[in-house]
Amino acid sequence: MRQGLNPAKGTPMHCYQSDRRLDTAAVDRAFRHDVLKGLGARQRTIPARWLYDHRGSAPF
Structure with missing residues (x-):
């Protein structure tokens, strides 16, 4: 886990790296x-799954 700074708020932000690989083809x-x-x-x-990431689609 890395820690960076959230540019919008100036607060600490945590970054996680996944071991899962995406089949881009x-x-x-x-x-x-x-x-x-x-x-x-x-x-x-166009299906909404292509317009939103996991967090962005949560309200729907």
């Missing part, structure tokens, strides 16, 4: 599929 394929499908639909959409 699979994510790229899934993103491309979802975007092409959504933009090809009559009512264009």
Whole structure:
């Protein structure tokens, strides 16, 4: 764990590093599929999972 400074508040902030690796090729394929499908639909959409991270999607 590293400790840094939260630039917005000037308070300490903790950073954690994950040992989990992300399969970026699979994510790229899934993103491309979802975007092409959504933009090809009559009512264009992009799934919210591509717009928010875990913390940002918590209110929804």
